[in-house]
Amino acid sequence: MSYDYDLFVIGAGSGGLAASKRAASYGAKVAIAEGDKVGGTCVIRGCVPKKLMVYGSKFSHLFEDAVGYGWRPVEAKLNWERLIQAVNQEVNRLSELHISYLAKAGVELLPFFARFADPHTLELVDRQGQVQQRVTAAKILIAVGGEAIKPNVPGIEHSITSREMFLLPKQPKRMAILGGGYISVEFAGIMQGLGTEVIHFLRGDRPLRGFDQDIQDGVYEGMLRHGIDVRPQCQITGLKLTKKGNIRIRYEQQGQACETKVDTVLCAVGRAPNLQGLGLDRAGVHLSTNSQGIVAIAVDEYYRTNQEHIFAVGDCTNRVNLTPVAIAEGRAFADTQFGNLPRTLSYENIPSAVFSQPEAASVGLSEAQAKAKLGEENVKIYRAAFRPMYHSLTGRAEKVIVKLVVEKNTEWVLGAHMVGDNAAEIIQGIAIALKMGATKKDFDATMAIHPTTAEEFVTLR
Known part of the structure; x- marks a missing residue:
């Protein structure tokens, strides 16, 4: 049977964009459907605009901190409308950039929501719910991401x-x-x-x-x-x-x-997979429910559903709900299905960050996880808490925490954790060491860059 496309992707977020471009690079005829802005949660209403607002929010603290360094006090006032406008202009720029990348890759972008009519047929629907087109595909990838949920509370x-x-x-x-x-x-x-x-x-x-x-x-x-x-x-x-x-x-x-x-x-x-309106029952796609009651698309290690030709990646599978994970899954799917390079991903030692104030970042096992896995007597903790040098003149009572979780006998570093400025930037580098199986001796043998906060990870005793 002939189909309109070799691959049809539902959702132009991180995972869908990565998969469609990689599949097209192997010569597949690919289309992607997106009824919202192209870019997905991360670009449009998540990581990118949020991080820009994090940057914007830190200026009030910087103005105050500057006084301790000899600057005169500043009376600053936020223009909220200007901030929101600037953030959304950057979001729109990035969305347009992703559209241009799809065009360069030879992926056809269809500006509609997609839902299953049957296992190989999709209906393309506009914002008013009207079907505008029907297409068929040999393989279909679901990459619709997640959506914020609300509790059942009056009002x-x-x-x-x-x-x-x-x-x-x-x-x-x-x-x-x-x-x-x-x-x-x-x-x-x-x-x-x-x-x-x-x-x-x-x-x-x-x-x-x-x-x-x-x-x-x-x-x-x-x-x-x-x-x-x-x-x-x-x-x-x-x-x-x-x-x-x-x-x-x-x-x-x-x-x-x-x-x-x-x-x-x-x-x-919290968030949950955005599965409403997909018509998964018409395609016979099975779902799974975790211990928290979150319903997601069930897939195997190659992102295949119970239907041989239907796949899913990213947050809609509720595995590790991070943008880089969705991108990696999308590329692994395309390599396997269209590049004759079958591969799976390892979900161990995935670094993550919280752009809170103070910032936090982590990779590997927490202290509690390590002790539950190996036994308390087999885990050693190296930890330091101190006021960072930057705040020695600001007068703020800020505190940095750096921590390594180590297997006692082998000295294998199982986890690294940090609270403080630039935690995400620092943990990203340490994640490489953990991925390579570094030991505490490897950390100790690494020369420190002084004076920095990061040097504390190689001087812990």
Whole structure:
């Protein structure tokens, strides 16, 4: 049977873009469907605009820090509208750049949402839900990413998600953030740095569950030092829009009923695969459900679903939900299916970062994970906490934490963790060492660059 395309990709995010261009380079006839801006969550409403806002939020701290270095105090005022406009201009530029890359690669871009009509046929749908075209493909890759979810709480429709954060016409004066993951923590630092009063509601005692305990504690303490009103052990019971346009939040904290009013509520309690409207049942694609109740597309190590010709990569499979992982999966899929270079990925020692304030980054096993895996007696911890040299003149009580998790007998470095400025930049380099199987002796034998924060990783005793 002949088909319109050798490969049809649903979703022009990180994974879909990488897979389509790589497959086309092998001579495949490829099309990709995207009903939103090209670039996916990372470029449009995630990593890129968020990091730009992180940069923007740090200037308020820099102005204050400069006084300790002899500069006169600065009275600066943020122009919110100008910041949002500049961020979105850069997002649009990058989106157009990705479109040009597709054209150069010979990939046909179809500006529609795609859904299955049957296992080999796709309907292309416009924003009004009208079918504009039907196409067939020999192989189909699902790369639709994830979407923010909201809890089942009365009035939760009055909250926004990270998708809307970059589109707010006015800066909130007082803002509540719900959730304890990296997105909530990052926006808490961004908005506080930009001058918004931030209340951060946590269900547990600390943010960033799943990270090393020192990272959880270090970020939490740093948030408090930066003036964020963190309220742990809170259960949100309802939101209500007032006549004045404020939002009243009702919550319970340690069994006590409380309430407060804010201008804006950001709901950042988690994300889930964006599977709605794909028509997966028409294609017979099987789904899986994890222990948290998150439904995702089930795939094998080569990203194949239960249907031999249908594949999925990235956040819609709910494996490791990071942009570089989706890109690597997309390329591995294309190499395997179209390049005659079958390969899989290793999901060990994937570095990750939280662009919180203070910043945090991690690679490998946490202390708790290492001890659970090897036994407490077989793990050795090397740790240092100190005030960075930069703040010796600013007067701020900032603290850096650096930590290595080491297997006691072999001295194999199992994990590296850091809280402090430039943590992501530093851990990226250390990730190479862990990937190569470095030992503590290798770290000790490495000459330090002085004076730096990074040198602490090779001088830990």
